[in-house]
Structure formats: structure tokens, C-alpha cells
Amino acid sequence: MASSQRPLSPHLQIYRPQITSVLSILHRVTGVALTAGTLLLTWWLVAAASGPGPFATVQGFLGSWFGHLLLWAFTFSLFYHLSNGIRHLLWDFGWGFELEQVRLSGIAMVAAAAGLTVITLIAAYVAAGG
């Protein structure tokens, strides 16, 4: 086949990770993680519809240290995917394509995601323990 003789672009391992590429693949990683998180959402709602026993089991699981760890991870994934999603929507409007703008919006997006996660965690612990 003639097509197999074409020159290949360098493989992924060749490139030094850049902020643009790392943030881009994290958008997909968080998207897939959040899709897995829909299992938890489904369990929560179905358990609530099933009765006090199943619902107490879910709430107990979510209240455990592992449940908290999962919820922290999903909270950050959600805010990351949300912030970067807004960044993507701005690109769809043709805004912010200069390299420096892409770098700055990336940093701003990560800062926003981290800030929103911290605010949510504080609010959650104040609401639960207050």
C-alpha cells in the first residue's frame, strides 16, 4: 500500500508536554470521569426512589472517607470541564486564538476551577458540620 509509505508525524511521546496540550487532554479525561460519575448520580436517585434503607446506604457511602474523596474529585472535574467548556465556547465565537491568549485563558481557567472547588468544599463542610 502506497499510503503506508507516507511520513508519520512524531508520536506523542516525542513532544514535551505543553500547557495547551495538557489542558486539552484533561478536558477529555474530566469528561470521561464525569460520565463515570453518572453511575453515582443514578445510584443516588434510584436508591432514593427505592426506600429509606437503600438511600441510607448511598448517603453512608458518600459520607465515608472514600465517598468524600470521590466527591472532591468529581467536584474538581466538574468545575474544570465547566470552565474549560466555557473557554471552548469562547473559541467557537472566534475569541482568544492568539498563543498568549490561549496560555492566559488556560491559567485563568485552572485558577477558576480550583477556586470554585475550594469554595464548594468549604460551603459543603460548613453546611454539613455547621
Next chain:
Amino acid sequence: MELRSSLSRARGLGSAKEGVHHWWGQRVTAIALVPLSLWFVVSAIGLMGADLPAFQAWIGSLFNAVLMVVLVAVLFYHAWLGMQVVIEDYVHGEAAKTTSLLIVKFALAVMAVACILAVARLAIGA
């Protein structure tokens, strides 16, 4: 002017002309999910450690039940579109790709129906 060869036309391969619909679906659901997911996070904070009567009281409000059903529908459609792109990009080989797509899409559809029926059952007060 027709730029495709006669052979290419006869085979009927090429664009399925669904890409634009997929692209718009992803964007429209993304925009809808901005307020919906923020509402969900705020609601979830209030429901931390809640017992079933407290949860039933919350979902028993028509406002919350409607938003939850809308969130579930939009979220699962967004995940459906996104997972499709991820699988198509990374799973090579037609058999593995088609199998993964079917499993993920069936699972997402079943979970969406389960969530919506659960909310309906709670909201109607079964």
C-alpha cells in the same frame, strides 16, 4: 461541479452529513449545563448527609423535580455525544469500536431512563 469520481459515488461512502448536528448538539447541551450544573452543586451541598424524608421534601418541589429531569436528560445526551467522540478517536478496529459505542450508549440510555423514572416516582410520591 461534481468533484467525486464515479467510483466514489457508486460506493456511496464519505460524509454521513451528521457532523454539524453532533457539533451543535454538543454546544447547545454545554450551554444548558452551565446553569444546570451550578444549580446541582448548590442543591447537592444542601443535601449532604440528608435522610430520605429531607430528600423527598426537596425533590417533591415541582421546581426541583423539573430541573432534575432536565439536568439528567441534557447531561446524559452531552455525555453520549462526548463519549462517542472519545471512543471514535481512541478505539481502533471496527469490531472493538462498534462494541464499545454500543455498550456505552446503551448504558447511558438505561441510566438516563432510570434517573428520570426515579425522579418521577419521588415527585409523584409513590
